[in-house]
Amino acid sequence: MRSIILVASTRIFFIAMVVVSLWILLRGHNEPGGGFIGGLMGAAAFATLAFAAGVDDARKMLRIHPAVLMGVGLVLAAVSGLPGVVLNGSYLQHQWLELDLGLFELKLGTTLVFDIGVYFVVIGGVLSFMFRLYEEEQG
Amino acid sequence: MADQLDLLWPVLIPVMTAALAACFWYNIRAQRIISFIGLVLLFAASVKLTMTVVEHGVIAKQFGGWAPPFGISFVADPLAAALVAITGLLALTVGIFGFYDVRARHERAGFYPLFHGMITGVNGAFLTGDAFNLYVWFEVMLVTSLGLLVISRSREQLDGTIKYGVLNLFGTILFLIGLALLYGATGTLNMADLARVLPGMTMTPGLMTAAMLFLAAFAIKAGLFPLFFWLPASYHTATFAVGAIFAGLLTKVGVYATFRTFTLLFLIEGETLRYVFTFIAAMTMITGVFGAAVQWNIRRILSFHIISQIGYMLMGLAIATPLAWAGASFYIIHHIIVKANLFLLAGAIRAAGGSDDLRRTGGLLKSHPWLAVLFLIPALSLAGLPPLSGFWAKFLVIDASLRAEYYGLAAVALVVGVLTLFSMMKIWMEAFWKASPVTPSRRRYVPVAFIIPIVMLGAVTMTIGLFAEPFVTYARDAGDVLVDPPLYIAPVFGAEAAAEAGALIAGDAVEAEVIETEVIETDLIENGADDGVEEEVR
Amino acid sequence: MTFLYAAAIAAYTGCGLYLMLSRHVVRIILGLALLTNGAIFLIFFSGRIGSMVPAVIPLGDQQLAPDAANSLPQALALTAIVIGFALTAFAVALLVAAYKRLDTLDAREMTAAEDMGSPFLPPGGRPSTGGRPSNNGRSAEKTPEAEKKSDEVKTNG
Numbered sequence: 001m002r003s004i005i006l007v008a009s010t011r012i013f014f015i016a017m018v019v020v021s022l023w024i025l026l027r028g029h030n031e032p033g034g035g036f037i038g039g040l041m042g043a044a045a046f047a048t049l050a051f052a053a054g055v056d057d058a059r060k061m062l063r064i065h066p067a068v069l070m071g072v073g074l075v076l077a078a079v080s081g082l083p084g085v086v087l088n089g090s091y092l093q094h095q096w097l098e099l100d101l102g103l104f105e106l107k108l109g110t111t112l113v114f115d116i117g118v119y120f121v122v123i124g125g126v127l128s129f130m131f132r133l134y135e136e137e138q139g
Numbered sequence: 140m141a142d143q144l145d146l147l148w149p150v151l152i153p154v155m156t157a158a159l160a161a162c163f164w165y166n167i168r169a170q171r172i173i174s175f176i177g178l179v180l181l182f183a184a185s186v187k188l189t190m191t192v193v194e195h196g197v198i199a200k201q202f203g204g205w206a207p208p209f210g211i212s213f214v215a216d217p218l219a220a221a222l223v224a225i226t227g228l229l230a231l232t233v234g235i236f237g238f239y240d241v242r243a244r245h246e247r248a249g250f251y252p253l254f255h256g257m258i259t260g261v262n263g264a265f266l267t268g269d270a271f272n273l274y275v276w277f278e279v280m281l282v283t284s285l286g287l288l289v290i291s292r293s294r295e296q297l298d299g300t301i302k303y304g305v306l307n308l309f310g311t312i313l314f315l316i317g318l319a320l321l322y323g324a325t326g327t328l329n330m331a332d333l334a335r336v337l338p339g340m341t342m343t344p345g346l347m348t349a350a351m352l353f354l355a356a357f358a359i360k361a362g363l364f365p366l367f368f369w370l371p372a373s374y375h376t377a378t379f380a381v382g383a384i385f386a387g388l389l390t391k392v393g394v395y396a397t398f399r400t401f402t403l404l405f406l407i408e409g410e411t412l413r414y415v416f417t418f419i420a421a422m423t424m425i426t427g428v429f430g431a432a433v434q435w436n437i438r439r440i441l442s443f444h445i446i447s448q449i450g451y452m453l454m455g456l457a458i459a460t461p462l463a464w465a466g467a468s469f470y471i472i473h474h475i476i477v478k479a480n481l482f483l484l485a486g487a488i489r490a491a492g493g494s495d496d497l498r499r500t501g502g503l504l505k506s507h508p509w510l511a512v513l514f515l516i517p518a519l520s521l522a523g524l525p526p527l528s529g530f531w532a533k534f535l536v537i538d539a540s541l542r543a544e545y546y547g548l549a550a551v552a553l554v555v556g557v558l559t560l561f562s563m564m565k566i567w568m569e570a571f572w573k574a575s576p577v578t579p580s581r582r583r584y585v586p587v588a589f590i591i592p593i594v595m596l597g598a599v600t601m602t603i604g605l606f607a608e609p610f611v612t613y614a615r616d617a618g619d620v621l622v623d624p625p626l627y628i629a630p631v632f633g634a635e636a637a638a639e640a641g642a643l644i645a646g647d648a649v650e651a652e653v654i655e656t657e658v659i660e661t662d663l664i665e666n667g668a669d670d671g672v673e674e675e676v677r
Numbered sequence: 678m679t680f681l682y683a684a685a686i687a688a689y690t691g692c693g694l695y696l697m698l699s700r701h702v703v704r705i706i707l708g709l710a711l712l713t714n715g716a717i718f719l720i721f722f723s724g725r726i727g728s729m730v731p732a733v734i735p736l737g738d739q740q741l742a743p744d745a746a747n748s749l750p751q752a753l754a755l756t757a758i759v760i761g762f763a764l765t766a767f768a769v770a771l772l773v774a775a776y777k778r779l780d781t782l783d784a785r786e787m788t789a790a791e792d793m794g795s796p797f798l799p800p801g802g803r804p805s806t807g808g809r810p811s812n813n814g815r816s817a818e819k820t821p822e823a824e825k826k827s828d829e830v831k832t833n834g
Contacts, residue, residue: 032733036759067249071161078154084204091147093204129766136773271753278760282767289771297775299790301702304771308709308764309697315716315757316690322750323723376790436794496793498800 003052010052014061017045025119035115039122046123047130055134058127066128073120080113143200145191146213148184149223149262152177153230157255167246171238174251178234181258185227192220193613197620199268199331199630207631208332214268216627217617218468222265222395225475228599229387230258232592236483237380239588245290245378253290256283257384264392268631270318270328270404273396277311277360284389287381288373299373306369310359317352320345321404331631334403334624335640350405354415357400360393363453364422367446371430374445375438375495379486382438386445387479391471394452398467402621406644407459416457421551424450428558437485437495437570440562441478444521447555448474454536454552458543465618466535469611473520473528473603480517480596487589488514488570493577497566502575510585511571516597518567520604522560528603531611682722689715700784702775706768713761717754724750 021041028034050058062069084093096109156177163169192198192215199214201207215223234254241250260280267273281304289300322328324345325336340346355366362370370390374382401407407416427447431440452474455467485495491507492500504511520527523534533556540549603610620626624644629637689711696708724747732748734741741748776782779789792798 030734065164067161067252068164071158071164071252074154074158075162078151078158085144085147088204089144090200090202090204091144091151092202125763126766129770132770133773136770136777271756275756275760278764282764285767285771289774292774292778294778294789295793297771297778297789298787300771301775301787302790304768305702305705305709308768309712312709312712312716315713316719318753319716319719319723322720322753323725328753372790375793433796434794435796435800439794496800 006052010048014045014049017048018042021045021119025115028115029109029111035118036122038115039119040126042119042123043126043130046127050131050134055131059131062127066124066131068124069120070124070128073117073122073124075117076120077114077117080110080117083110143198145184145188146198146200146215146266149181149188149227150213150259150266152181152184153255153259153262156181157252157259160251160255161249164249167243170246170251174255175234177255178231182227182231185224185262188215189220189224191215192217197626197630201631208327208329211272212268212329212331212631213266214331214627214631215266216620217613218395218398218471218621219265221468221472221613221617222391222475223262225472226258226261226265226388229384229475229479230254232595233380233384233479233483235588235595236383236486236592237588239586240378240380240486242291242378248290248292249286250290253283253286254381254384257287260284261388261392265395268330270321270330270333274311274314274318277314277392277396280389280392281307281311284385288377288385290381291378293376295376299376303369303373306359306366310356310366313352313359314356317349317356320349320352324349329631330399330403331628334628335632335636335643337404338406338640338643346405350400353400353405354397357393357397358419360390361397362390362393362423362446362449363397364419364426364450367423367427370446371434371439371442374442375436379483379489382485383479383482386441386482387475390445390449391475394449394471397453398456398621401456402464403624403627406624407456413457413459416453417545417548420450420453420457421548422450423447423453424551424555428555428562431562432558432565435497437488437497437566438482440566441481441485444559444562445478447559448478448521450555451533451536451552454540454545454548457548458540458545460539460543461615461618461622462542463536463539463618464621465611465614466532466539468617468621469535469614470532472610472614473532473600476596476599476603477517477520477529480593480600481521483589483593483596484510484514484517487585487593490585490589491583492570492575493583497569499576500570501573502571504571506582507585511567513590513593513597514567514571516600518563519560520600522563523556524560526604528600528607530604531607535611535614682718682726686715686718686722689718702772702782702784702787705784706765706772709768710761710765713757713765717757717761720757721750721754724753 021038021044023038024033024041025035025038026033028038046058046062049061080094081092083095085091087093087095092114094110094114096107098107156173159173160170160177163173197214197216199212201210201212203210205211237250237254257280260276260278260283263276264273264280267276285300285304288303289296318328321333324343325333325340327333327336337346358364359366359369374385377385401412405412407413424447427443427445427450430446431443434440434443448470452467452470455463455470457463487510488500488503489495491503491510494500516527520529523529523532533552537549537552540546540552623641625637625641628640693708693710693712693715696704696711699705699708726746728744728746730742730745732741732745732751772782775787779787781787
């Protein structure tokens with residue numbers, strides 16, 4: 001059933017898809033993109049791997065259980081709202097930190113933490129279903 | 140300012156607990172500790188919220204620092220705050236019950252993240268002041284409760300979960316369609332804003348459709364008369380801890396949403412809507428109690444009783460006087476505690492008697508006499524016997540219906556109360572009184588983890604029954620806010636906007652009177668024409 | 678144009694409702710998915726489709742273009758899509774598990790929960806199964822009497 005060509009080319013696709021998903025995640029604040037779409041892309045990368053090389057390989061590549069990823073993401077998203085509580089007394093009011101690095105200006109915000117959290121939740125959520133369904137299929 | 144943050148914690152604490160528990164997916168012991176700490180913190184936070192509401196009245200909070208109609212607001216009025224407090228109490232007691240009831244394989248299947256996720260959805264639905272956000276919390280609640288319901292993956296659970304899932308999903312879609320129509324007509328989905336805008340609008344067919352879709356959606360969620368079939372098809376298959384929290388909370392979220400919608404957005408003014416609600420309330424009570432009469436599974440009997448009890452709560456909506464609202468609020472609070480306690484007791488009866496089919500168990504009065512006493516407290520309270528909480532709850536709603544001259548409704552409520560007593564006596568006779576049909580091979584013990592929550596909830600029932608006054612006063616406060624939308628609008632938009640809305644609502648009534656007098660005048664003119672007065676007018 | 682949108686929404690909702698009336702559980706789930714899509718289109722259309730300018734702040738600008746599309750219905754629709762997606766995924770996983778355990782996707786044959794404590798069956802579930810209903814109850818080796826009983830359940834319940 002396993003095709004060597006598919007497995008070999010999937011590794012390249014996998015890396016490319018993960019990189020693209022991270023790029024979409026990071027450009028998300030000012031341009032179309034963000035945690036949700038990036039997360040779907042990342043989940044698609046793992047799903048492709050599971051399809052070509054089997055769920056076990058995909059699980060090994062992910063290293064942790066998808067539910068753990070969901071938990072971590074949810075913690076990040078929930079914590080990103082707390083600075084707003086301390087500084088403005090309003091939950092999820094996002095704070096910005098502007099750094100001048102000489103060459104370019106780096107703008108960091110708590111929205112970034114929130115988006116990374118969403119990214120993890122989406123990957124974890126999609127994969128926990130996807131892996132389960134693949135495994136049911138295999139028996 | 141700091142007080143308003145009280146609104147945040149009853150939702151944020153279970154989210155964080157669920158997320159942290161998921162982080163420790165493989166470490167069950169850590170999950171248990173996190174879960175218990177989360178439950179204690181949640182209970183403390185929800186009590187704090189109720190105390191703040193008692194002190195300051197209705198409080199509101201905008202999230203993300205956005206101005207009211209754009210950001211998501213959370214609003215706690217006395218009813219919502221009380222429900223959040225009861226949720227905290229129930230989550231804690233069911234958590235203790237779960238120490239023994241939740242098996243290792245349930246824990247590995249993600250019991251703790253799902254459980255706290257469901258509590259998040261319930262609290263979010265109680266506190267949110269935004270209609271679309273309410274939909275989101277409904278879905279959070281639905282997806283986690285599906286996971287909890289099917290946690291053993293037995294045949295019965297899969298069967299029950301499919302029915303539960305399909306019908307509830309259909310309900311939320313109806314809600315979504317209603318939201319779309321409402322948004323199309325008003326351009327806002329903030330409940331306080333809707334309460335400001337809607338009184339000034341004429342009731343177009345679109346708005347009417349939205350209102351009826353809301354009613355249908357919440358009727359599915361609450362288990363009202365024609366749409367309750369999913370409830371007795373699924374609740375009895377859950378594990379005992381899950382069944383108790385479902386029985387206590389999930390339908391009450393639907394009831395709360397119905398109350399919120401038809402006190403704040405679409406006011407019950409015309410006779411038609413009253414007839415509809417009176418009919419639904421009476422039929423819900425009757426069908427529920429008759430459905431219970433023929434069943435043999437303890438939790439199926441209790442599931443049908445949930446339906447009949449929800450009819451009593453809906454009486455408040457049908458009568459729509461301040462007293463009726465107070466009675467309905469009191470009824471919800473009493474019912475959550477009693478019903479969850481009975482579902483926990485079903486677990487204890489199963490542990491003591493070996494089966495939850497009444498035909499295969501018996502003789503528990505001899506072997507576990509104290510369990511019989513603990514059963515009688517919520518059972519008699521459910522049937523409405525003094526001096527338990529159910530007596531005051533029934534007394535308040537029936538009193539309100541008599542004062543408003545809804546004699547038929549009051550009669551139905553009384554008859555259903557007697558039939559409820561019959562059902563409770565059936566459980567009593569079969570499980571406790573009659574001799575056991577099988578000779579037990581060994582003495583069965585009820586674990587202490589089962590007894591503690593049952594005693595706690597029973598004590599609360601007794602307290603409400605014996606010292607009813609502060610609770611009735613509180614329920615009256617809750618009723619006052621339900622009757623008076625400006626009290627809900629003021630914390631969100633300020634006193635000025637609330638006064639305007641109040642004038643608009645009052646103006647509506649005045650306008651109606653004006654139309655009526657105009658009709659009388661035209662009548663006079665028409666009649667006068669016959670008498671030859673018309674010439675004079677010309 | 679409004680008529681076209683309305684017709685499209687009506688078609689989605691109608692197909693969804695029709696599929697939901699089926700006894701086949703997979704069709705019911707497909708119907709729910711279609712119905713969700715109809716509702717999402719309705720939300721989108723409720724925000725009035727007037728402008729085709731995306732509701733994204735152009736690079737270098739500080740605020741939204743004045744003729745940009747209403748972004749709120751887009752946000753609502755996106756949320757509803759995400760939730761609908763999650764629930765459909767869950768429902769499919771549930772169906773796979775149910776098919777494995779119950780051996781059927783016909784709603785009429787799913788009676789495992791209904792049989793618990795039913796007044797139409799002797800205590801302990803269906804007679805052919807003998808033991809607790811949770812362990813068995815598969816309809817393969819039904820006696821004629823059990824067949825009759827189950828018919829009775831269908832007509833009464």
